Every structure is written in structure tokens, then in C-alpha cells.
Amino acid sequence: MSSLQQVNPRVRQDITPGALKPFKEVIDVSAGDPHRAGFKPVTFVRQVLAVCLLPRLLEEESLPLDVRRRAQRLLEACEGGSVGSYTASSGLPHVRRSVAQFVTRRDVGVPARAKDIFISAGLERALMVFVKLLAGGEEETRAGVLVPVPGPHTLPALLDQARVTLAPYRLAEARRWAVDLDELHRALRSARERCRPRAVYISNPGNPTGHVQDWESIEEVIRFAAAERLLLLVDEVHQDSVYGPGREFISYKRVLFEMGGEYSDTVELVSFHSLASAHMGEDGLRAGYIEQRNVDPEVMRFVDTMLCTDISTPVTGQLALDLMVDPPRPGELSFDTYRQEILLTRAVLSQNAQRAQEFLNDLPGMSCQPAMGGIYLYPRLHLPPEITEKAEMLKVQAEDLYCQMLLEETGVFLGAGCQYGETAANYHLRLCVLVLPDTLEEVLARLASFHRHGRASSP
């Protein structure tokens, strides 16, 4: 293993050409990538996929029988019994049915239909298709999307590329990054002066803020979307990572359904999930799904076509998705191992989040809201004038400068919070806590050392 193993390949390019550094290895905690960070793949998932790729392993008795049975079923779902064949643009019907059954179980019986499920090559791909369909117009008539600030750091580039206007709504940091209804209304009014808002993007559990909406908060947002006729684009990729005491994941779909006819048959909802969840971490296999509700069938036909001409989802990813939504059940041979693996990841994530939050709050000039889910913490940073003045001189964002210095001096790569033109003196960092505990300790130690004694010391 290279000493740079834990850093995103793009970051590594940026730093390797440099001079000798005072650290042994770079650790990238700016974004999540569980296997790169040292988490092990789910055994059941990999066993089944290996058999699907090499069907003679169906006879391999060292593999559990439930693994081989599942592989057999999945191969029967593939054209010509091979993962090498194309699939329908909306995905393998078998996988769409599995997803519908998963959603129904998850939502405590609220029904889901396979025909409302579309498989895509990950969240970004599916989101891009929807946003492109919304796009249109120029200047004040240009389509707009309300987006959370802070929100997923990959979102602005994606919306830009799709040529829609970003209309930011701020999450309430002091209330653990809650979605604030008044702020949604303010953001909408403001947006209407410069574009035509068509949708509101929600990240729940929140990326990178770690908030998890409760039933009431979700209902508020749905009423808002209904009253303002906005499409709800709901990123629920971290639904398996809710660890806040007493918190559980509640889907928008479930709340919408329970709100009854006036809402459940009219509000347009598209929710997203993917293999990039903490438990699976199979980001490299590239697959996810959307579930739609109340979206015009004509639009959905277009979605299907666009998903198709662009790229059909890799079949190995589709099968992994099936295994994610339909894992081993109690009593099955692979269940115990599966359960232990999932519980371990969950425990590490939860403990890391708590440990890091407490640690960061003990640092001078740092404050961090507790997270209840997701894979990030988003601490606030009070920067001394040395940094802010230097940033101004260099014409860079102060947080970017802080992160660059931290990287150069300690080898720790954090995400800079600056986005959507944040107001000055409102600085944040993005820290992915889905890492092994030892890695987290190393990150925190280096960060503390830099923060206390380096150029970023509190005045």
C-alpha cells in the first residue's frame, strides 16, 4: 500500500509534486469513500457478485448456499444469464421490484411500485437527468432550484452544468442545522426576483451538516412545496447512517403518503438513494435508484429515454443494489456475518462523530454542532486576522487558505466550507468521520497541533 493510499486521487496529484513534507502520509477526510478509508466490503455482497461474474462458482461448496442461490436468481434476471448484457434503460425489472419491496418495508407498509423506481448510475447521474428536464429559459425566466446552504459540495457544479440557477436557503446552525420554514419562504421570494424556481433540493440526513429531519419538519417542507408548486428533489443517500439518540430515518415518501390525498396525490417527489451509502461503500460500482411520486408520466418517459441514451447502469452495480436493498435475513446462513459487519460500521461512524464533535468543541476558535446522521461533521471556524488578511491579499477564500496550509503542513485534507458566496467571517470545515478510529485520532491530533500552534492560532 502506498503511504498516500487514503487520499483522493485528485488531491494526491495536487500535492505529490511538492517538496519534502513534514508528515508521513496524506489523509483525505474531505469526502467519503469507505473502502479507500479502510472499511471492508460487505462479504455477502462481494460473494454474490463474484459468483455472478464467474457462474461456475455456483458449484463452489465453500461458498454459503444462500450466496449461491441469490447469485442464481440474479443471473436469471440478466439477459442471456450474463452481467455482460445490456439492460433496459430503467434497470433490471428484478432489481426495480426488489427496491420497491425494500421501500415498502422501510416505510412501514406505505406501498411502493416497481414502475416508479428507476435505476441509475449513481445519484449525480439521476439528478442530472431531472435537473436538465427542469432547465430552460434565460436570465429571469431561467429555471431555478432551491438548495441548502450548507449542502453537498458537488451540487453547485452539477446545477451549473445543467444550466439552472442556484437559489440558496440557509440551514439554521444554532438549531443543529434544522431546515427553517421562514428561511425557505425568504429564499423563494428572493429567488423569484432573478429566476423561476421549479424545485427544492433536500439533503436528509444532511450532507455535510449531519442533521436528520423529524416528521414535523418534513411535513412543513412538503406543505411548502405543495403551496409553492415545487418539485421535491430529496437526497436520502445516507438513510442507513442515522445514529443520533432517539432519531430514526423517516422518508419524505412515507410522510407524504401519510399526509393523505390532498398532498399524497399531488406533490411531485423524487427521492434518491445509492450504493455510496456508508454501509455498502460500493461507490466504485456506480449504481443508485430514484423513486418518483406524482411526476407527470410524460416527464418520466423522457427520464427513461435520457437515462438510456446517456448510459445504461453498469450491471454489477445494479446487482449490488439488489443486495443492498435485500440483504440476508435472520435465519439465513450469511445473516450473522452481514449483521456484524453492518453493526461495526455503524458503531465506528457513531463513535467517531461523537468523539470528533467533542474534540473540536474543545479547540479554541472552533465550534461544532452535534451530528445525528450522515458521514460528515461541519464545524465552524473562527479565523484570526493573520489568515483572513493573507487570504484577502492572495484573493482566495480564507477557508481555502486554511485548508491548504493544513494540508501542506500536516498532510490532513479537510473540505473548505466556502460555497455559494457565504458571508465573510462565517467559516466552516467539512470533515468526513467515516474513517477508521485510528485514522480519526491521527487527523484530530494533526489538526489540533496545527490549529493551536500553527498560523491559525486563535487571537
Added chain:
Amino acid sequence: MSSLQQVNPRVRQDITPGALKPFKEVIDVSAGDPHRAGFKPVTFVRQVLAVCLLPRLLEEESLPLDVRRRAQRLLEACEGGSVGSYTASSGLPHVRRSVAQFVTRRDVGVPARAKDIFISAGLERALMVFVKLLAGGEEETRAGVLVPVPGPHTLPALLDQARVTLAPYRLAEARRWAVDLDELHRALRSARERCRPRAVYISNPGNPTGHVQDWESIEEVIRFAAAERLLLLVDEVHQDSVYGPGREFISYKRVLFEMGGEYSDTVELVSFHSLASAHMGEDGLRAGYIEQRNVDPEVMRFVDTMLCTDISTPVTGQLALDLMVDPPRPGELSFDTYRQEILLTRAVLSQNAQRAQEFLNDLPGMSCQPAMGGIYLYPRLHLPPEITEKAEMLKVQAEDLYCQMLLEETGVFLGAGCQYGETAANYHLRLCVLVLPDTLEEVLARLASFHRHGRASSP
């Protein structure tokens, strides 16, 4: 296996709701999908991928040692040793190097550089990125691309979606679908009246025409592109499927290089290859590569970014690509099996093409140029007035009607040649010959029966 196994899932949807049909199963020969058609995956490829997914198979002694060694090497090339991690947007550096070495060997020593190779999730994805970069302008200032007629049937939708104008150039059917220089000039002049032509798309070996360009023909096209300052977009996906006597595949890259400084350092060339080749048939794994030459580095940086924000290529596909371009070599344990598998596919393809061409030429009202490569035949069809008049009445294309009737009556699904507004009375069919020989016989028998005795009988 379902009796509908050989039909594309999209087609199957179209016909299953119908009444009882006078045939046992539908056979879709409108497009290539080797595993759906019954070809077996390459053993070496699947063995290595299975080990990569389930690394404990590294110890599995029933797998050949070269398989396990290769898997070990590929896993070392993945972040965190897992196919579940993201890769750099341009692909795994290891795979890019393998591709560069393959291209160098293929082109008899003409050097290729890994930094000019970009991995993408299949040809369409990569092509879309380039075409989008060309796109711009409206009406007469809109970007245009010269496209072959006949050409790949998926091309028009893709270019439309990217908002560029199609500028068709006709291939010379009477000369075995040769690329005609005068026709290129005519097409360019004509295009300049309604758009700004920026690129010329080449399909070699030709999809769906089966022509294979010789050195001289390629040189002509390169001189044309150089003189007219057009970017060359060269689809060479079927480079492994050249079977015409005395023919070999020659890459544009190689010819361009050999033409020397004036050309080799200036003409912008982007060539495409993918896992959807006949020998691999791993369409479902979704990966391909492009090699660029002389494209502006600024543009390439943008390509890298667009490939990244949109989708990073599935890792299983990237690894399969590595195995495609660097297969077992003589003396290695897996070589004999690999060689036999490849030779079998090649023999079937070549024999099928010859058999079908002769058969079709024996049918009244049909004529078919011999193919020298690729996976299609593109026979010409003389339709009786019954069909053309009915089509006119129904306001559909006559070939579409013929294919629809053929499908309804015999269960054989051929591609209708009509595209880009072909002139009337110039009808063609697209027949994929990458099928098992028994399937081909069944297709030909049903087609002959329909053609001789059905509504399409020659007058």
C-alpha cells in the same frame, strides 16, 4: 431461460402485450449484445474480475496462477485495494498505462502516452462529452458534425441531445460502402450553408455497413480534416472484428502519425474503443476509452472535469478494459483457453457474415454488399408498391412498416435503415450477424419465408 431471451428488453415490451403469435420466440438481430445472443464471456476476464470482487479467491488454487496474479496487480491499482472505491475521473492510472501499451503494440510501435488516454463509461458517454464541448451557437452559427449515412443508429439521438446539427455524408454503397472524398466535400459545402461544421465522425470498421478503410482511404480523410480544420471523431469499437480476406484493421492514429509533422502534430483526433467489442461483449460492465491527439490541453482539462462531475467509470468495467487490452500472452497458463474463445467468436462472425450475405443476395428484391468487418450487414431492399403505399397511407417509413410486419408475423426483429431523411426508394435493413449460427439460420429462414410469400413479395 425465457423464450424471449434473445430480444432486447425494450423490444420485448413492445410486443409481449400482443395477441398469440405464430412463432415460438422473438429474435432480436437489430443490434449487437453478444452475451444475450448466447456467446460465452471470456473465461480469463471473468475469473480475474471474480477474484477482484472477492479477494479471498486469491488463495483459491483451482484458479490459474496467472489469473490470481493479475487480480492481485489490479487490486493494488485500486484505492484501498477495493473495486468499491472511486477512481480519478480520467480512470485508474494503471488501466490508462495498459491501454497506451496496447495501442503502441497495435500500431506497430507508433507511440501512445497514458496521459492521452481517458477512461469513460462506454463510447456514448465519452462521445457526448466531446460533442457537448463542440456545441454552441444557434441556426447558421450552430456547431455541426459530419456524420456517415448509413451510420450507427444511436448517433442521431445523441447528437440531437447535445444540440449539434447533423451534416450527413453518404457512403458509396456500390463500392462496398467506401468513404468518398468528393462526397465529404459536397457534404461539407452543403453543411456550411446551415451550420458551422466542427468535426467529422468516422465509423471504422463501419457500423452498420461492414466496410473497413484501407491506408489510402484513411489518409484521404485525414487530409480532408486537416484542410478543413475539422476534429476527427473516430469510432473504432469494432477493431477486433475485421474478417474480410486480406483486410486488416489500421487505426487513424497510426496513419496520422506516419503522415508526419505537418499532419501528425496538428490534426485533432479522438478515437474511441470499448468493452462492447465482439470479442469481449461485456456491454453491461460499461467501460471504454478515448485516445486523443493534438486536442488543446485546455479542452482536455475540461473533458476530464466533465467526465468526472457526470459519472466516474464503474471500476469493474475499468478492470475488464485492462483485461481486454492486455489479455493472456503465449506461454501463460490462460493463453490457450483465451485464444480458443477469441478464435471461435471470430470464426462464427466471419462465417455468419458470409453466409448471410450470400443468402440475402439470393432473395428476390434484396442485395447486400459483402462486409469486411464489424458486426452488421446492411442489405438493400426493393419494396413492392403494396408496402410503400401502405406506409404512405399510415404516414410511417416504409422500412419501419416492413420491419414491424416482419416482427409481428415471424418474430424476427431487424433494424430499419431509415435515418437522416434518406431519399425514398432507398431502403435498407440492419442485421446483426454476431449471433450463434443456429440463430442466424432461423432468422434467415423466417425472413425468406416472409419476404417471398408475405406481403413484401417482390412485384
